[in-house]
Amino acid sequence: MAKPLRLVHYIYLTFAFSVIYTDAGTHRNFTYVCDPARYAQLGLDIKSLPFCDKKLSYDVRARDLVRQLTLHEKVRQLGNHAYGVPRLGIPEYEWWSEALHGLSNVGPGTFFDNSVPHATSYPTPILTTASFNESLWNTIGKAISTEARALYNLGHAGLTFWSPTINVARDPRWGRIIETPGEDPFVVGTYAMNYVRGLQDVEGTESNKYKDLNSRPLKVSACCKHFTAYDVDNWKGIERYNFDARVTEQDLVETFNRPFQMCVQNGDVSSVMCSYNRVNGIPACADHKLLKETIRQDWDLHGYIVADCDSVEVMIKDHKWLNVDNETAVSYTLQAGLDLDCGVYYTDNVENAVKHGKVREGDVDQSLQYLYVVLMRLGIFDGQPQYNSLGINDVCTSAHIELAGEAAREGIVLLKNDNGILPLATERNKTLAVVGPHANASVTMIGNYAFAAYNKGSPCRYSTPLNGFSSYGSVNYAAGCSNVKCVDGNLIGAAVEAAKIADATIIVAGIDLSIEAESLDRLDILLPGKQTDLINQVADAAKGPVVLVIMSAGGVDISFAKSNPKIHAILWAGYPGAEGGQAIADVIFGKYNPGGRLPLTWYQADYVDKIPLTSLQLRPDDSKGYPGRTYKFYDGPTVFPYGYGLSYTKFIYTLKAAPSKWSKKLNKFQHCRDLPYKNGTIKPSCPAILIDDLRCHKKFTFDIEVKNVGNRDGDEVVLIYSQPPLGILGTHIKQLIKFQRVSVAARTSKLVHFAINICQGLGIVDSNGNAVLPSGSHTIIVGDHQIVHPIQLTYN
Structure with a gap:
């Protein structure tokens, strides 16, 4: 998401939906479609329309509605702008809205x-x-869906939101990392299911x-996107519109x-969006195996599959796949399982594709069935009285604004804190130098898919870093650079002078959407322009302690700052939203004790020279000199590793009552499968069993005592990893299998309970894509090897 629709089409839609859901010709809001009073006003007999009979199931009602439509009427409902069916009282509807981290x-x-x-x-x-x-992820989803319902009631929104983005951040150069939940597929999927349930679930x-x-x-209705193997936007002239993702x-x-499987099966998401790219030669939106077999049949999607905007056009004009014409292209995508086209190719071409025998009308009917059932589940036909x-009083509430601030505080990661310099003391008449290209950031903090960037609104309010730090002292501001690209050093002098006389200096630097964004991948992972010079010169001149704050999505090689003793502390603040400035200040001055952890690896700058962004390979390849990708497969030097984060207090772990072995007696239908091992490794007699054959319901449980031995209350994120038996070739180094954030008061402890499914926690995927559970000595690793515990698995 999202290639802009053709200009004429976009202007028409923007004009046509100044009221989102209206009766044709009246532009009058109404509560729901099957309102008897509405049908009476339209001069239609609701009793003759079974699709309005609430005693029938949604499936039966949707089927009845579809069967009453002509072919022409059917195809006009298959684009993001559904034209409605006036003769049956079915109004227009706009499917495309966004809610990535707030309504957009x-x-x-x-x-x-x-x-x-x-x-908000x-x-x-x-x-x-x-x-x-x-x-927190679930609560944010709930808050956003409440505002969405409020805007729907006010005629300012639909109820179908094409969010969240759940692609894995495989490489730090990808421009859309800002939208993602990081590099670990389990964490990405867990975020997806929690956020989606927050958006979708009706209480009870x-x-x-x-x-x-x-x-x-x-x-x-939420939508998990972009399926699949999508993480190249525009890199050295290779664009997502023509990229072929070659992936095992x-x-x-x-x-x-x-993550998509977890989103569908655990989150019960009602929509999945296919991506622009090809996957092993086939456009994702035309791949029967990916859409119909995997999403629809294997994962049992309860909802619809939608194309990223103009993906059908991209298939024809950019991929030039099979050199097909428009009618053939739409027939392929419909048969593959694509139900809704964001764009006009379905509405313009499906009718002739059916008439010319290229696709069955039954395929159109099936897609409409999925679409109408979702609209009925939303209450668009029958209403949802509880909402x-x-x-307007439910938008930008004080509770939602506070939630935005809390989310920023909880996410901020403390990366360096020499000699416990942070938190800074709150002293009367304290002078602060607040410098750097992001020192007065506002729009930058809210990132993309946020309306303020489009000058058509603003957040409820902004708290810039300057605003935040002004509540803790007298601030002297100097940008140091005219923007993040920092092409010259003309403004550095003023920042240096400010630091010379301040009791403390905070440098707010990093990157923004001019460096990493949709349709814009990075070529390097360094700070741009003269930002490094600015930071070093200010640090050298500073009178008091120096704190560096980095705003970015992807990692940045700031090794120079990590090793510079004059830079006493470093924080990463991502893009912290409209309340971000106050959140950063609250962390630095100790009103909030940081507990965030990095959701992706920060590599050293030369990492990008070792492997092209366009190689989707995750495992290292010595023959090509390729390093591995993500913490699961990369064991080289890093600036900061995945899961890294400091606190103002200290926690110690103690393992309680963990199992050390698990055995399984096999039946005649459970067969041993071979695995490749390194030379010299003693191979077990039964290396592995297919997880599908195990019907695995067994869990292993254990408790971790988390003790806060410091003098400050704080939050600790307990990360549980598993490591497969040594010697198996081609598997991960370790994988995250469980995590929990826990608040622990100073000088107290809490017991954290973990219950982990054996197969999900200790399983691996073999070279053929089979999920298997290996026998042998597995290892449970807690945090950064604070606890290492073996579990022996045997089959007999």
Whole structure:
């Protein structure tokens, strides 16, 4: 998401949906489609329309509606702008809205004006993920869906939001890391399921209470995107619109597809978006195996599959796949399982494709069935009375603003704190030099897919770093650079002079959407321009302690600052949202004790010289000199490793009552599978069993005592990794299998309980893409090797 729609089309949609959901010709808001009074006003007999009969299932009602449509009427519902069916009282609907980290006006489905000028802006997902707090992710989803319902009631939004982005951040150069939950597929999937449930779940109707999940009500409809192997936007002239992602089945199953599987199966998401790129030669939106077989059949999606905007056009004009014409292209994508086209190719070409025998009308009917069931689950046909009272007073509430600030505070990561220089003392008449290109950041903090960047609204309020630090002392501000590209050093002198006389100096530097963004990948992972010169000169001249704050999504090689004794502390603040300035200040001055952890590896600068961004290979390849990617496969030097983060206090762990062995007696249908081992490794008699054959419900449980031995209350993120038996070739170094954030008061301890499914926690994916559970000595690693505990698995 999202290639802009053709200009004429976009302007039409923006104009046409100044009211999102209207009766044709009247532009009058109404509560729901099957309102008897509405049909009476339209002069239609609602009793003759079974699709409005609430006693029938959604499936039956949707089928009845589809069967009443002509082919022409059907295809006009298959684009993001659904034209409606006036003769049946079916109104227009705009499917495309965005809610990545707050409501956005990207996409024509949501808009802001004087009556609804703003919505709450939360930190971008990469920083929110750094909190490693599942309940926070879910709570943010709930808050955003409440504002979405309020805007829907006010005629300013639809109820289908194409968020979240859950692609794995495989390489630090990718421009869209800002949107993602990091590099670990398990964490990305866990974020997805929690955020999606926050957006979608109607309280009291969680999925385990419904035998038919297609009947489960939705607060709003979420969409996990972009499926799959999508993480090249524009790198050295290679664009996402023509990129062919060459990826092994092993990497697809283990890394690229895993978050989507968790989003569908655990999050019960109601939509999945396919991506622009090809996957092993086939456009993702035309791949029957990916869409119909994997998402629809294997994972049992309860919802619809939508194309990234203009993906069908991209397939024809950019990929030039099979040199097909428009009608053939839409027939391929429909048969592959693509239900909704963000764009006009379906509405313009499907009718002729059916008439010319290239696709069955039944395929169109099936897609419409999925779409209408989702709209019915949203209450668009019958209403959702519990949300009727929501309105402007439920947008930008004090609770939502505080939640945005809390998310920023929880995500901020302390990377360096020499001699415990932080937190800074709060002294009367303290003077602060606040310098750097982000020292007065506002729009930069809210990242992309946020309306303020498009000058059509603003967050509820902004708290810039200058605002935040002004609450702790007298601030002398000097930008040091005119922007993050910092092409000359003309402004460095003023920043140096400010540091010379200040009691403390805070340098706020980093990158922004001019460096990393959708359609813009990075070529290096260094600070741009003369930012390094600015930081070093200010640090050399500073009278008091120096704190460096980095705003970025992808990692930045700041080895120079890490090793510079005159830079006493470093924090990473991602893009912290509209409340970010105050959050940064609160952490630096100790009002909040940082507990965030890096959700991706920060590599050294020469990493990018060793492997092209366009190679999707995750495992190292000595023959090509390729290093591994992500902490799971890379064991070289880093600036900061995955999961790194400091606190103002100290925690120690003690393992309680952990199992040391697990055995399984095999039946006649469970067969041993071979695995490759390094030379000299003694191979077990039964190396592994297919996880699908184990029907694995067994869990191993243990407790970790987390003791705060310092003098400050604090949060600790307990990270649990598993390591496969030594000697197996081609598997990961370790993998994160569980995590929990826990608050522990000073000089106290808490017991944290973990229950981990044997197969999910200790399984691996073999070279053929099969999930297997190896026998042998597995290892549980807690944190940075604070605890190392073996578990012996045997088959007999």
